[in-house]
Amino acid sequence: MNPIYAVGDIHGQKQMLDHALALIAADGGDDARIVFLGDYTDRGPDSRAVIETLIAGRDAGRNWVFLKGNHDRFFTRFVRQGLQHDPRVASGISWLNTRLGGTTTLASYGIQAEMRFIIDRKSGLEFLKSCEGPDGKTDIAGLQKLAQRAVPAAHLEFLEALPLWHETDDLLFVHAGIRPGLPIAAQDPEDLLWIRSPFLESSEDFGKLVVHGHTALEHPQHFGNRVDLDGGAGYHRPLFPAVFEGRDCWILTGHGRVALTP
Structure with missing residues (x-):
């Protein structure tokens, strides 16, 4: 066998x-x-x-x-669409929260940043307020753009398929x-x-x-x-x-x- x-x-x-x-x-x-x-x-x-x-x-x-x-999909959805939540995460925390670990994934691609979050009172979801790294301060849209430049398309295509x-x-x-x-x-x-x-x-x-x-x-x-x-x-x-x-x-x-x- x-x-x-x-x-x-x-x-x-x-x-x-x-x-x-x-x-x-x-x-x-x-x-x-x-x-x-x-x-x-x-x-x-x-x-x-x-x-x-x-x-x-x-x-x-x-x-x-x-x-x-599920974490692989979290990663690709953030880079492609800027999504930082999934309805299956009952706590409502962001993928960028250290508990979910998105920050360490981005760091492995050279994106080092300190994340700051806010809680939306209506939805209870945690959102990135800002992140600050060696190249300055940015928001969620700016962080997504950094990820799109840093993550090879071949990596995303591998995970998505x-x-x-x-x-x-x-x-x-x-x-x-x-x-x-x-x-x-x-x-x-x-x-x-x-x-x-x-x-x-x-x-x-x-x-x-x-x-x-x-x-x-x-x-x-x-x-x-x-x-x-x-x-x-x-x-x-x-x-x-x-x-x-x-x-x-x-x-x-x-x-x-x-x-x-x-």
Whole structure:
């Protein structure tokens, strides 16, 4: 049975990504089939280098599959449209807030700025009031223009074109999860990018083992019907690559495979 590898949310952690790829190569060789579960950007220090690494792997013909994460869409929507909010963020904070990590993504492209925010009393949303960097002070429109000049079009096009799921005979890979009771073809794309409840609370047999990220844990966990591989790299915890043979799962470590069981 040919193994398939998976990497959870990277969140700009280039050194962690390099380490994960080295563990995979040691276990499965340079031609290992890898599915990346999305959220390549935000929070960590080097989103640009992460995207460059993934694009280089694609262009080299690596057997890699890339899924889109909600943070990746946040990033592209800001650069393309100047959007700093998503209705699924209940707190109403801006993508530029350090909690979401857009500032660190822009910094990886050379845009260093101190952000100042205001709260709109009517909507409750947080908006950028101004940002100040080495080249002076600007507003949201000016910051978007800086991003449009700094971010290569190839990076945006790569992220925008990514699929929302990938499946094998035994496994369904998706960034956030699925809505219970619906076939994959009927799923709302917003759920595939954002869902937590009711997916995380479901004990339903989804037919295939769902492999996802999005909901950060202290360590990847197997729940029987799903495997959450987001070990919290966006919060400076390790990035844990995994390998699957059929529905059997192992976490890769410097000491070899460690079984991940329900």
